[in-house]
Amino acid sequence: xxxxxxxxxxxxxxxxxxxxxxxxxxxxxxxxxxxxxxxxxxxxxxxxxxxxxxxxxxxxxxxxxxxxxxxxxxxxxxxxxxxxxxxxxxxxxxxxxxxxxxxxxxxxxxxxxxxxxxxxxxxxxxxxxxxxxxxxxxxxxxxxxxxxxxxxxxxxxxxxxxxxxxxxxxxxxxxxxxxxxxxxxxxxxxxxxxxxxxxxxxxxxxxxxxxxxxxxxxxxxxxxxxxxxxxxxxxxxxxxxxxxxxxxxxxxxxxxxxxxxxxxxxxxxxxxxxxxxxxxxxxxxxxxxxxxxxxxxxxxxxxxxxxxxxxxxxxxxxxxxxxxxxxxxxxxxxxxxxxxxxxxxxxxxxxxxxxxxxxxxxxxxxxxxxxxxxxxxxxxxxxxxxxxxxxxxxxxxxxxxxxxxxxxxxxxxxxxxxxxxxxxxxxxxxxxxxxxxxxxxxxxxxxxxxxxxxxxxxxxxxxxxxxxxxxxxxxxxxxxxxxxxxxxxxxxxxxxxxxxxxxxxxxxxxxxxxxxxxxxxxxxxxxxxxxxxxxxxxxxxxxxxxxxxxxxxxxxxxxxxxxxxxxxxxxxxxxxxxxxxxxxxxxxxxxxxxxxxxxxxxxxxxxxxxxxxxxxxxxxxxxxxxxxxxxxxxxxxxxxxxxxxxxxxxxxxxxxxxxxxxxxxxxxxxxxxxxxxxxxxxxxxxxxxxxxxxxxxxxxxxxxxxxxxxxxxxxxxxxxxxxxxxxxxxxxxxxxxxxxxxxxxxxxxxxxxxxxxxxxxxxxxxxxxxxxxxxxxxxxxxxxxxxxxxxxxxxxxxxxxxxxxx
Numbered sequence: 116x117x118x119x120x121x122x123x124x125x126x127x128x129x130x131x132x133x134x135x136x137x138x139x140x141x142x143x144x145x146x147x148x149x150x151x152x153x154x155x156x157x158x159x160x161x162x163x164x165x166x167x168x169x170x171x172x173x174x175x176x177x178x179x180x181x182x183x184x185x186x187x188x189x190x191x192x193x194x195x196x197x198x199x200x201x202x203x204x205x206x207x208x209x210x211x212x213x214x215x216x217x218x219x220x221x222x223x224x225x226x227x228x229x230x231x232x233x234x235x236x237x238x239x240x241x242x243x244x245x246x247x248x249x250x251x252x253x254x255x256x257x258x259x260x261x262x263x264x265x266x267x268x269x270x271x272x273x274x275x276x277x278x279x280x281x282x283x284x285x286x287x288x289x290x291x292x293x294x295x296x297x298x299x300x301x302x303x304x305x306x307x308x309x310x311x312x313x314x315x316x317x318x319x320x321x322x323x324x325x326x327x328x329x330x331x332x333x334x335x336x337x338x339x340x341x342x343x344x345x346x347x348x349x350x351x352x353x354x355x356x357x358x359x360x361x362x363x364x365x366x367x368x369x370x371x372x373x374x375x376x377x378x379x380x381x382x383x384x385x386x387x388x389x390x391x392x393x394x395x396x397x398x399x400x401x402x403x404x405x406x407x408x409x410x411x412x413x414x415x416x417x418x419x420x421x422x423x424x425x426x427x428x429x430x431x432x433x434x435x436x437x438x439x440x441x442x443x444x445x446x447x448x449x450x451x452x453x454x455x456x457x458x459x460x461x462x463x464x465x466x467x468x469x470x471x472x473x474x475x476x477x478x479x480x481x482x483x484x485x486x487x488x489x490x491x492x493x494x495x496x497x498x499x500x501x502x503x504x505x506x507x508x509x510x511x512x513x514x515x516x517x518x519x520x521x522x523x524x525x526x527x528x529x530x531x532x533x534x535x536x537x538x539x540x541x542x543x544x545x546x547x548x549x550x551x552x553x554x555x556x557x558x559x560x561x562x563x564x565x566x567x568x569x570x571x572x573x574x575x576x577x578x579x580x581x582x583x584x585x586x587x588x589x590x591x592x593x594x595x596x597x598x599x600x601x602x603x604x605x606x607x608x609x610x611x612x613x614x615x616x617x618x619x620x621x622x623x624x625x626x627x628x629x630x631x632x633x634x635x636x637x638x639x640x641x642x643x644x645x646x647x648x649x650x651x652x653x654x655x656x657x658x659x660x661x662x663x664x665x666x667x668x669x670x671x672x673x674x675x676x677x678x679x680x681x682x683x684x685x686x687x688x689x690x691x692x693x694x695x696x697x698x699x700x701x702x703x704x705x706x707x708x709x710x711x712x713x714x715x716x717x718x719x720x721x722x723x724x725x726x727x728x729x730x731x732x733x734x735x736x737x738x739x740x741x742x743x744x745x746x747x748x749x750x751x752x753x754x755x756x757x758x759x760x761x762x763x764x765x766x767x768x769x770x771x772x773x774x775x776x777x778x779x780x781x782x783x784x785x786x787x788x789x790x791x792x793x794x795x796x797x798x799x800x801x802x803x804x805x806x807x808x809x810x811x812x813x814x815x816x817x818x819x820x821x822x823x824x825x826x827x828x829x830x831x832x833x834x835x836x837x838x839x840x841x842x843x844x845x846x847x848x849x850x851x852x853x854x855x856x857x858x859x860x861x862x863x864x865x866x867x868x869x870x871x872x873x874x875x876x877x878x879x880x881x882x883x884x885x886x887x888x889x890x891x892x893x894x895x896x897x898x899x900x901x902x903x904x905x906x907x908x909x910x911x912x913x914x915x916x917x918x919x920x921x
Contacts, residue, residue, distance in 0.1 A: 164911030171277075172199055172270045173917035179204065182898045182908045185873035185881040188425040190903040194546075195267045197428050198442050200915060202271025202298070205422055205439050209875040210275065211285040212418045213439035214295055215821060217302045220244050220309035225496040227293045233494065233502060238381050240492040241506050241520055243513040243536050244312065248304035250538030255300065261543045265300045268442050272298035286877060287822060303542070306440035311535045313413070315567030315586075316384045317649070318464035321377040321529075322752035324598045328374045329746065338754045338771075341647045342639060344761065347656050349459075349570055349584060349631040350619045352638045359617045363643050364592040367606030373468035373599040377529075378748045379521045386649060387839055387849045388413060390457035391677075392572040393630035393658060394580040396623065401669040405859040407574040408673050409446050409455025410851040412844045415818040417829060417883060419871025421445075421853045425900060431550035434865065434899050436853045443545035446855055448865060450901075451552040452575045453857040457631045459568035459584050462646040463534035465595070465609070467511045467602030471526045475517075478509055479603040485510070511602055512536050530602055532609065534587055539565025554579045554622065561585040562615055570631035576859045582629040583620040584636050588613045591644045613643055628662045630655065632842075652757040653683045653840040670866070673856050678892040679842040685729045686717040688760045692732065695784045696791060708795045719843075720836045721811035730813070730838070731797045735790035736763070742775045756840065810836065816845055818870050818886060820877075828877040833870075835890040854894065862901060866894035 164181035177200045180188040187204050191197040205213065218224055222239030224232035239245075255262045276295050288294060327335050346352075390411040400406050413420050421436040426444060435447015446455045470479040477484035490513070492504040507514040509530045515521075517528035540563050547560035557573045561583050564571075568586025573579070589596075589609040600607040619637050621629060634655035637645060661676055662668070689712065698709060708728055715725025740763065741753040753759075762769055767783035774781050774789075781789075798808050805812060811834045820828035837843030837850065844850050853869040870889045874881035888895070898908045905912060 167914045167916050169918045170274050170915045171918045177915040178903050179913045180905050180909045181911050183910050186423050188900050190427045197426055198264045199267040199271035202268035203274050206272040206275035209439040211287040212875050216309050217305040220305040225494055227291050229497045236494050237504050241515045244308050247535045248308045251304040254538040254540050265303055269298045307541055311567050313384050314458045315463055319752050320466045320599050321380050322750055325749045325751055343757050346635050346638055347659055348638050349636045350621050351624050356642055359642050361614050364590050364610045366592045371601040373601055376749055380750050389633035391632045392455045392457045394572050394574040396580050396627040397578050399627040401667045405574040405580050407453040407857045410854045413852040415848050415870050417818050417820050418875035419869055421869050433549035442542050443549045448857045448863050450862050455572050456569040459570050460648045461568040461588055462596050462648045465532045466599045467530045469528045469530050469602045481605050534566040574859050576861045580629055581622040584618055593644050630658050632658055654842050657683050657842050677854050680719040680836040682717045682719050684840045691764050692787045695787045705795050719838050721834050723810050726810040727808040727813040731794035735793040736786050739786045739790055830883050830886055833890050865897040867897050868894045
């Protein structure tokens with residue numbers, strides 16, 4: 116018996132040891148994770164900011180001054196060393212984040228999380244993410260100087276990776292039980308594809324095709340107009356386009372739409388991805404200097420999307436927000452100019468129905484059969500055999516949907532034409548912007564930018580302000596790309612591109628400011644077809660009305676505008692809704708909500724109740740209005756908010772007001788009544804479990820870790836106002852990811868803040884230390900060093916020493 120107990124004890128011990136060091140499903144190997152020598156306890160990362168570090172590949176010494184926000188100020192003697200150092204420092208603080216995003220882009224999640232990610236990986240491979248990255252690398256190679264700098268960045272990342280041991284891997288590698296790979300130019304290209312998908316990866320062709328088939332052209336055009344009745348475009352309406360001498364592509368004689376029923380589509384980016392930016396002239400500025408501001412609206416993630424740096428050589432001195440994995444400052448300034456971006460949301464994805472021959476080796480085009488090319492996607496799966504997916508490519512692009520993926524058509528499919536597949540040297544844009552000295556340098560830098568199309572705002576110490584809508588944009592015939600097209604007709608192809616110099620832009624407009632907030636880029640007078648690609652209609656009017664409200668604006672005014680919580684959308688519908696209600700039969704709960712709604716002044720401040728009422732009521736009335744779009748086995752897209760409000764206020768008897776499942780014929784007034792009662796029920800149900808529905812609690816903004824399901828690495832219940840369609844566009848998990856204000860003094864002075872921290876280590880005090888200030892509308896002064904000398908904000912200096920003479 117004694118020996119049996121020993122044997123059982125030994126077996127039990129071996130079993131425990133095996134279990135603790137084995138990954139079961141999504142559970143990490145707990146023993147490895149908790150090992151005192153190699154596990155999480157070793158992730159007290161050394162964030163020292165002093166001393167010397169030997170770096171392979173450097174040509175000369177580099178000084179890095181860290182300030183009290185953990186922002187590195189890099190002083191190098193040449194560009195190659197500068198970007199090598201940027202790669203090294205970014206990896207030091209954000210390695211797991213930057214690499215994980217390339218796995219996401221490449222469709223490689225199955226390698227680290229297992230079979231549960233297979234469908235996602237297949238989707239991204241079929242979207243052509245890896246193919247697009249390969250085209251970008253090929254274009255970069257055509258400019259050896261750019262390629263050399265991107266390669267230097269990769270060497271910097273790899274210097275840091277080579278310093279690591281399994282004990283010092285970032286904690287997420289331990290949680291997922293894998294290790295970092297070497298960084299490559301291809302990974303930077305994948306990171307840029309990740310951003311291209313996020314900002315130019317949406318389309319509505321499939322959904323609109325279904326709506327066209329269901330409702331007919333007249334009703335479709337009423338629901339989805341190219342221009343709303345109010346247009347306050349990015350480029351002022353009085354712009355003279357007479358200099359444009361290349362015409363729009365003429366309408367083809369044959370316009371054949373593939374009116375198929377499409378039931379499922381690939382994932383779309385967050386429709387709230389957008390931004391605000393503006394610049395005011397010296398004449399409109401209280402300081403007498405132009406002022407530029409930018410606040411990109413993206414996911415509120417931890418680690419944060421942005422990493423702030425100063426990047427200096429004898430020929431440049433740039434400061435601002437960088438994207439981990441890419442070179443240069445993306446939204447920032449140097450001694451001469453400032454720049455920032457908002458998403459231009461141009462329609463750069465079109466879909467083509469493809470007809471195959473019997474063995475799917477050819478497809479029909481222009482009355483003949485063309486050979487398809489095949490790309491074998493080998494998807495590795497953790498703990499299982501690889502999955503091989505054959506993706507067919509046509510001259511349009513990859514056949515995303517076919518009999519093997521989200522379709523049952525044996526000899527047909529749908530090919531995707533996307534600007535993201537065409538390659539481009541986007542890195543060169545930021546390399547050049549970072550050292551540009553004036554408007555001409557800015558305009559030249561933009562000429563290299565392909566996608567995603569962006570509204571690049573500009574200001575200079577010389578007093579110029581400007582805004583270019585820049586991207587490689589197809590010159591489409593009128594209406595091209597709204598619906599799925601017949602891929603066999605050559606006239607349906609993109610016939611060319613708008614010449615870069617004819618992309619819409621403005622310099623020093625008479626009104627004294629430029630601005631963009633993802634609204635329509637131009638009015639009807641612009642001589643090229645611009646599809647209404649989900650354009651925003653509220654933030655831009657609040658911003659432009661603000662700049663029309665008085666003659667001069669201070670830095671404080673700009674801060675207030677960044678944090679403006681006025682809900683223009685609610686103000687344009689809610690009074691009409693309230694006046695339409697019949698309150699005679701309301702119960703006590705309904706009267707209480709009614710009175711609360713009437714008292715609201717349309718500001719989405721954190722302690723208001725009105726925003727919560729508005730959200731529930733708007734959601735209910737919107738869904739009732741568009742119940743006709745709830746069609747089984749047919750993917751649909753409902754009309755935009757602006758057109759919905761237009762119909763509710765101006766077309767109360769329109770047929771779309773009728774609720775499909777009731778015998779009565781409802782009007783807009785009926786929808787207001789029914790939806791109000793539904794909203795009251797929803798609000799009171801929420802109140803039972805959560806307390807009063809004040810906006811900060813009801814919205815409950817949070818910054819979630821990139822690995823979903825890690826609440827310990829996230830921040831919840833962040834007290835901040837705003838919402839979608841508001842200048843302070845902060846919703847639950849989305850909003851201003853970087854707020855920057857630059858006054859173009861000589862040298863410029865700047866403020867900046869973002870919802871996170873410089874470190875990617877969840878155990879660091881610098882992981883999320885900016886969030887509280889960001890939520891309360893505060894900013895940090897950016898410590899713009901003019902030379903390689905520390906000031907009183909610098910807490911330490913590291914010297915990077917070359918280890919060879921490469």
